Amino acid sequence: MKSLSPFLFLFGFVLLLSACGGNEEVATVDPAPVQPTDSAPAAAPASKGRIVWVDGLSLRESPSLTAKRVAKMKNGEVVKLTGQKSDENENAVLRGVLYSEPWYELTTEDGKQGWAHGGGLKGNREVKGNRPLTDTKFNFPYFGEFDLSGWKKTGPTSTSAGDFDYTTTTYVGDGQRLSITTTGTESGSEYGYNFDYLLQNSRGDTLKTRYFSYNNDIREIEEVVVDYMGAEPTQHRRTQSVSTAYQQLKGYPLMARGEWKSQPLSEVGKEDFEI
Incomplete structure (x- = not known):
């Protein structure tokens, strides 16, 4: 029997390496998305939205307690901030508590635009507000x-x-x-x-x-x-x-x-x- 030539032996060895796939691409599987345990409502992201916590909070034409009232907002209403706020804080007494905060320009759920005192607004996870107080x-x-x-x-x-x-x-x-x-x-x-x-x-x-x-x-x-x-x-x-x-x-x-x-x-x- 004739022996294999060195050339044929080398050629067969190369084919064997190619079949083994030394550079084979490995398939990957993306992990399942993690569900947030306490996600904020999409309607009121912390950077753009606020929640009204005082029923009847005034929406005014300009950032002042003496400015003309445009509308009254309801407790729990979600409003969208425009990004504008007053340069100075103003004092306002809401439900028997004094708040010294700036005014924020915002848009209400029904599309009205104006200014509201920051004391009557809160973020999604912000602890703020109290029940109404009367003499009795x-x-x-x-x-x-x-x-x-x-x-x-x-x-x-x-x-x-x-x-x-x-x-x-x-x-x-x-x-x-x-x-x-x-x-x-x-x-x-x-x-x-x-x-x-x-x-x-x-x-x-x-x-x-x-x-x-x-x-x-x-x-x-x-x-x-x-x-x-x-x-x-x-x-x-x-x-x-x-x-x-x-x-x-x-x-x-x-x-x-x-x-x-x-x-x-x-x-x-x-x-x-x-x-």
């Missing part, structure tokens, strides 16, 4: 939710001491007694005004107190709640800096904005909690 229906953090419309009302009674006038109204119902004393609101005190709440049971034991003040001198809002119903009395306090006297506002702030600080009453200096 309110929900204050740490103090509680009350509807006094069915409680027996006594007063108001007024007294004066120095530069201050005190007005007290008392409500009795559900086995409790709630006394609310206001200072400075009727006389337009240059110093500011206070609201004091005293909640007692039918035996006269103090359950909770709440103190709210707008201090013109130091330009500060203070809100303090003391809860006596637990194993140890606890104070909850927060403050908010303000830029103007309350007489220059439209409406009275009734709650502060800011982080709460809570601590046992025994650890608080008397000047911090005494009301």
Whole structure:
């Protein structure tokens, strides 16, 4: 038998390498898309949209509380920002809370365009807003939710001491007694005004107190709640800096904005909690 020539042997070896596919392209499979667990609604991306949280928020022709109203927006309405906002912040009291924010130009769901105060707008995940407040229906953090419309009302009674006038109204119902004393609101005190709440049971034991003040001198809002119903009395306090006297506002702030600080009453200096 004749042996294979070196040329034929080399040719066969090359064919074998080609068949093995040393440079074969490997097929890849794209991974399945990951579904977001908390995606924002497409209608209100954080960069372009806002949600109205105040029912009846005014849409105005220009960025000012005195500008002509174009329309009123409803709670939960999604609006689209145009990208324009006012250069300066303006104070606005919304549901008893003072907001110092710029105005935003926007377009409503039905196509109206105008300006709205930023205090009445929020982002998709922004924690902002509170329930409506009235003299007899309110929900204050740490103090509680009350509807006094069915409680027996006594007063108001007024007294004066120095530069201050005190007005007290008392409500009795559900086995409790709630006394609310206001200072400075009727006389337009240059110093500011206070609201004091005293909640007692039918035996006269103090359950909770709440103190709210707008201090013109130091330009500060203070809100303090003391809860006596637990194993140890606890104070909850927060403050908010303000830029103007309350007489220059439209409406009275009734709650502060800011982080709460809570601590046992025994650890608080008397000047911090005494009301």
